[in-house]
Amino acid sequence: MADQDDTRKKKVVVDLASPPGGSAGAPPPLxxxxxxxxxxxxAVSEGEVSFExxxxxxxxxxxxxxxxxxTISGDPEExxxxxxxxxxxxxxxxxxxxxxxYSELKRRASQQSGGDDNRLALPVGYMLHEYRIERVLGIxxxxxxxLAHDTNLNAKVAIKEYLPNDLAMRNExxxxxxxxxxxxxxxxxxxxxxxLLESRTLATFRHPNIVRVNRFFEDNNTAYMVxxxxxxxxxxxxxxxxxxxxxxxxxxxxxVQMFVPLMQGLDKVHExxxxxxxxxxxxxYVRDSDGSLVLLDFGAARQTSASASANGMTSxxxxxxxxxxxxxxxxxxxxxxxxxxxxxxLYWFVAGRKPVEAAARVQSDPQEPAVDVGRGKYSENxxxxxxxxxxxxDQKRPQSVAEFLPVFIGENAVGSAAPAGTGNRKxxxxxxxxxxxxxxxAVAAIGLHFFKPGSMMAGNAMTMGVNPGSIRASxxxxxxxxxxxxxxxxxxxxxxxxxxxxxxxFKPDPAKPGSSQDIIMAVTDKIGAAARDYGYQPVGKFRNIxxxxxxxxxxxxxxxxxxxxxxLGVYTRTSSVGPVSLHWLLLNDxxxxxxxxxxxxxxxxxxxxxxxxxxxxxxxxxSGQDSAIKxxxxxxxxxxxxxxxxxxxxxxAKTVPQDVALKVTQALWKMxxxxxxxxxxxxxxxxxxxxxxxxxxxxxxxxxxAMEQIERAxxxxxxxxxxxxxx
Numbered sequence: 001m002a003d004q005d006d007t008r009k010k011k012v013v014v015d016l017a018s019p020p021g022g023s024a025g026a027p028p029p030l031x032x033x034x035x036x037x038x039x040x041x042x043a044v045s046e047g048e049v050s051f052e053x054x055x056x057x058x059x060x061x062x063x064x065x066x067x068x069x070x071t072i073s074g075d076p077e078e079x080x081x082x083x084x085x086x087x088x089x090x091x092x093x094x095x096x097x098x099x100x101x102y103s104e105l106k107r108r109a110s111q112q113s114g115g116d117d118n119r120l121a122l123p124v125g126y127m128l129h130e131y132r133i134e135r136v137l138g139i140x141x142x143x144x145x146x147l148a149h150d151t152n153l154n155a156k157v158a159i160k161e162y163l164p165n166d167l168a169m170r171n172e173x174x175x176x177x178x179x180x181x182x183x184x185x186x187x188x189x190x191x192x193x194x195x196l197l198e199s200r201t202l203a204t205f206r207h208p209n210i211v212r213v214n215r216f217f218e219d220n221n222t223a224y225m226v227x228x229x230x231x232x233x234x235x236x237x238x239x240x241x242x243x244x245x246x247x248x249x250x251x252x253x254x255x256v257q258m259f260v261p262l263m264q265g266l267d268k269v270h271e272x273x274x275x276x277x278x279x280x281x282x283x284x285y286v287r288d289s290d291g292s293l294v295l296l297d298f299g300a301a302r303q304t305s306a307s308a309s310a311n312g313m314t315s316x317x318x319x320x321x322x323x324x325x326x327x328x329x330x331x332x333x334x335x336x337x338x339x340x341x342x343x344x345x346l347y348w349f350v351a352g353r354k355p356v357e358a359a360a361r362v363q364s365d366p367q368e369p370a371v372d373v374g375r376g377k378y379s380e381n382x383x384x385x386x387x388x389x390x391x392x393x394d395q396k397r398p399q400s401v402a403e404f405l406p407v408f409i410g411e412n413a414v415g416s417a418a419p420a421g422t423g424n425r426k427x428x429x430x431x432x433x434x435x436x437x438x439x440x441x442a443v444a445a446i447g448l449h450f451f452k453p454g455s456m457m458a459g460n461a462m463t464m465g466v467n468p469g470s471i472r473a474s475x476x477x478x479x480x481x482x483x484x485x486x487x488x489x490x491x492x493x494x495x496x497x498x499x500x501x502x503x504x505x506f507k508p509d510p511a512k513p514g515s516s517q518d519i520i521m522a523v524t525d526k527i528g529a530a531a532r533d534y535g536y537q538p539v540g541k542f543r544n545i546x547x548x549x550x551x552x553x554x555x556x557x558x559x560x561x562x563x564x565x566x567x568l569g570v571y572t573r574t575s576s577v578g579p580v581s582l583h584w585l586l587l588n589d590x591x592x593x594x595x596x597x598x599x600x601x602x603x604x605x606x607x608x609x610x611x612x613x614x615x616x617x618x619x620x621x622x623s624g625q626d627s628a629i630k631x632x633x634x635x636x637x638x639x640x641x642x643x644x645x646x647x648x649x650x651x652x653a654k655t656v657p658q659d660v661a662l663k664v665t666q667a668l669w670k671m672x673x674x675x676x677x678x679x680x681x682x683x684x685x686x687x688x689x690x691x692x693x694x695x696x697x698x699x700x701x702x703x704x705x706a707m708e709q710i711e712r713a714x715x716x717x718x719x720x721x722x723x724x725x726x727x
Contacts, residue, residue, distance in 0.1 A: 100125065120144060120163060120170060128219065131159060131226070138297070141165060145297070147229060153633035157214070160225040162195040164188065168222075177222040192223055199225045201272055206604060209265035211296050214631070230296065231288045235281035235345070249349055252378045256409055257481035262293045263342065263408070267401035269295075270335045277333070279341035280321040281348060290682075320344055320354035325394050327359055336397040339404055343389025350374040350386065361392045381407070384414045462496050462660075465503040465517030467526050468686055478685065483521075485680035486671075490519070493667035494660050506530040519664065520651050523687060524576045527649045528707025531700040536651040538703050539661070540668040540695035544644035545688045547581035548625040551617040552610055553635050560588050560640050567596040569606045569618035570717075576645070576688075579713035581619030584642035592716045599717065603627060610636065621688065646706050647688035649698060668695045 105123035121144050126133045131148040134156075138145045143163045150157050163170070167184045168177050179188040199216035202225070206212075215226040233241075239249065250258065262284070269276060276283075276295065283297045317327055323340035325331025344355045347370055356367040370386040385407045391397045398404035406412040464487065468479055483500060491498045498519075505526070508516040520530060524545070530536040551557040557566065563585075571578035578599070585592055598615055600606045603624030609615045611632055617639070620628070628636050650668060652661050671677030672694035681692050 120165060122146065122161070122175060126175070128159065128224065129217065131157060133159075139165075140297075155630070155633065156229040158211075158227045158229045160227065162192055162223045164191055167191070174220075176220045195223050195225075198274070199223070201274065205265075205268055205272065206602075207265040207268045209261045209292065209294055210269065211294055230285050230294050232285045232294070233288075235284045235286060235293075238286040239281075239349070249352075252382050253481070253484065255346065255349060256382075257478065257484075258291075258293050259342070259346065260405070260409060260481070261478045262295060263401050263405060265295060266338060266342070270338070270401065275333060275335070276338050276341075277326065278318055278322075279338055279345065280318050281345055284345065290685075319357040320348075322358060323394060324358040324362055324392060332394055334394075335400050336394050339389045339398055339401070340391075340394075343386050346370075346386045347390060350378060350383065355390060358392065365392060379410065381410050381413055388414045460496060462490075462494065462498050462518040462656075464490075464498055464500045464519040464521065465506060466500060466520070466686070467503055467505070467522035482683045482685045485676075485683050489667055489671065489677060489680055490664055493663045496660075506534055506536065508534065516653050516655065518653050518656050520653075521648065521686075521689075522651075523648055524646055524703065525707040525710045527651055528703040528705075528710075530651060532704045532707070535654040536700075537654065537661075538649045538651040538698045538700055539665045541646050541649040541698040541702075542684075542689040542692040542695060543647055545577060545580060545647040546622060546644060547577055547584055547619045547642040548622060548638055549581070549617060549619050549640035550607075550610065550625060550628055550636050550638055552613075553637050555616055557617050558639055560585065560590050562639075563590065563617060564594045565596075566616035567598055567614075569598050569600050569609055569615040571603065571606070571620060571624075572599055572601045573714050573717045575621075576647070576710060577619075577621040577624075578717075579710040580642055580645050582713040582716045583645075583709050584619075584640070586713070586716075587643070597716075597718055604631075607631060607636070623690075646698060646702055648686060649703060650695070669697065671695055 105125050120139060121136045122128065122133050124133055124135060128148070130152045131150055134147045134149055136144060137147050137158060141164065144161045146159045146161070148157050148159050149155075163177055167179055167188045169180050170177050179185040196216065196218070199213060203213040203216065211230060212228045213225055214228065217224055217226075232238075243249070266276065266279075278297060279295070283295065285294045285296055286292075287294060318341075321341040321344040323331075323337050325333050325337055340358075348354050350370050351368070351373045356365075361367055367390075370383040370390075371380060374383045374386075385404070388398060388407065389404060398407070407414055466480075466483065480500065480502075487498045487500060501517075503517065503520075506517060506520050506522075506529075516534070520527070520536060522530070527536070527538055531538060549560070557563065570581055573579065582592060582597075585595075598609075600609070600618075603620050604627055606615070606618040606620055606624065607628035610618050610628075618624075618628075625638065652664060656664075671681055678693075681694070684690055684692065
């Protein structure tokens with residue numbers, strides 16, 4: 001089942017579609033044709049630009065100011081272009097390095113491998129700026145991937161080198177990469193320029209299921225992309241180990257939990273105007289830390305537009321996963337092409353083999369449908385969704401992730417979806433608000449049949465309302481799935497099925513008797529309000545929360561008192577951590593009015609603002625501190641940490657029978673005592689509840705007090721605008 005992918009990549013045919021206007025490298029909307037500028041060469045068809053114009057755009061990108069575009073190092077020796085959100089550091093220059101030369105390292109590598117080393121790859125030990133090459137991760141038609149050690153941050157990174165082996169070769173004395181011939185030079189340079197422009201766009205993606213690009217630069221007459229190194233293994237390896245240990249392939253619920261976040265990340269790539277074009281089990285990793293999926297290897301990624309599809313997009317083929325339109329450079333490629341590959345991966349799980357090669361399915365399709373091969377193991381709608389994604393005719397496939405996702409999670413049937421190619425949604429709400437709203441609506445609809453542990457039990461069903469706090473709407477499907485193991489334990493303890501729904505507040509509707517939730521889970525102030533106003537009894541709390549105060553080394557900020565007259569970045573007022581950070585200032589007799597507060601909605605953005613000098617310090621949650629240290633290492637330091645505040649909690653309605661309440665409470669308090677309970681705690685990803693190792697006893701008074709302190713602290717935030725001030 002874990003068969004090896006037979007990847008065959010044809011010679012590069014570079015897409016000459018015009019990069020969009022505006023800032024260099026900014027992606028166009030999908031399927032929007034570029035217009036050739038006036039006076040363009042007659043040989044260039046409408047929708048294309050010449051090589052000279054592409055070079056002009058790249059030069060505009062290279063000469064951009066740090067604030068308007070990617071930053072240019074002020075050191076003339078470094079020649080390093082950086083993602084503006086990436087760490088700013090000088091790195092190791094050629095003049096600083098005193099180790100063995102490139103040719104000496106290659107000689108050593110050849111001796112150690114008996115002359116069998118790969119001539120294209122950089123040798124182990126080679127210093128590429130501050131990155132020391134440790135080993136080759138993979139070699140493909142477009143370049144080489146390396147595992148490297150960041151000597152500044154003492155962290156492992158993955159580096160992608162642009163090196164199209166059909167066009168280029170490496171100088172064995174200097175490590176420089178050159179076109180193989182004068183005929184290949186122009187094509188090589190165009191590909192290099194596109195690699196840089198695409199690196200810049202990929203560096204703007206911020207999604208947990210897409211590998212993160214931290215930096216990119218030019219050296220050795222080629223270019224490099226520095227990415228997070230993901231600790232884990234490919235889906236191939238993961239499934240092989242699972243089957244060898246005697247476990248069954250993942251069931252439908254598990255596959256939905258794994259792949260919905262991945263598809264949401266893919267949708268972000270599509271929204272930015274890019275296609276992955278090489279989705280397969282080998283390019284999807286399972287993280288060691290939490291089992292989540294991450295999409296790797298964007299070496300084949302390309303911008304997409306109407307002109308790109310018409311005028312020559314690179315041909316790349318992985319048999320079984322590549323759709324037929326990728327077998328030739330003028331195929332109509334778009335998001336539907338990536339969805340075909342995603343359907344192929346799901347078919348691989350269901351059938352135990354990869355799909356039939358697309359070229360063999362055009363005339364008469366010999367492939368056994370998923371609805372037949374998976375019958376009895378998976379629901380019919382789930383299998384039909386896979387077959388829909390694998391439709392050979394690209395016009396009859398789902399045209400976007402937003403169109404496919406509600407069918408995949410079971411909210412829509414294939415027949416009720418919008419016609420392929422229209423781009424419409426079934427619901428006007430989705431047409432107005434896009435994917436995030438579609439996911440929210442779909443989640444609400446599937447809650448009763450997908451997330452319903454214990455649905456075959458005889459007792460009366462109980463309801464559980466969850467308020468996800470400041471979680472992003474696009475993450476709600478994953479959040480609901482992460483709650484299923486805990487709900488199963490509660491259902492087993494009470495002998496009753498448990499139905500989960502997402503709620504904004506816990507106020508009962510007087511017009512609807514019994515409308516209150518039996519069990520609720522929410523962040524600090526929501527639980528406190530429910531306890532004070534509606535009589536809910538908190539019975540178990542997850543891990544406490546803290547506010548962590550960070551600054552840049554050398555900033556002069558050593559303690560809270562040093563914040564006077566400074567700018568402090570604080571998390572959004574709708575969170576708990578933001579108000580907790582201001583409450584900590586009050587407890588330490590710091591006058592908030594003497595500090596310039598700047599409100600943020602994203603903790604990574606806060607860390608970037610700190611390192612770029614837009615703020616003097618930030619107050620973040622533990623997850624924000626972990627991320628900042630991972631990205632910036634020893635250049636960021638903590639100078640204060642608040643006292644603990646109660647975080648997420650579970651509470652019971654006063655209408656829940658006493659015997660049932662006792663069973664729920666005991667089940668929660670004993671979760672850390674069984675392997676099943678520990679796994680359920682580990683699965684939860686909601687806010688500060690994530691990472692909890694136990695559920696502790698608590699009281700209504702603890703949460704009411706915490707809520708009142710948070711409410712007072714929220715009044716310290718500056719008004720967002722005059723209208724907000726009046727309110």
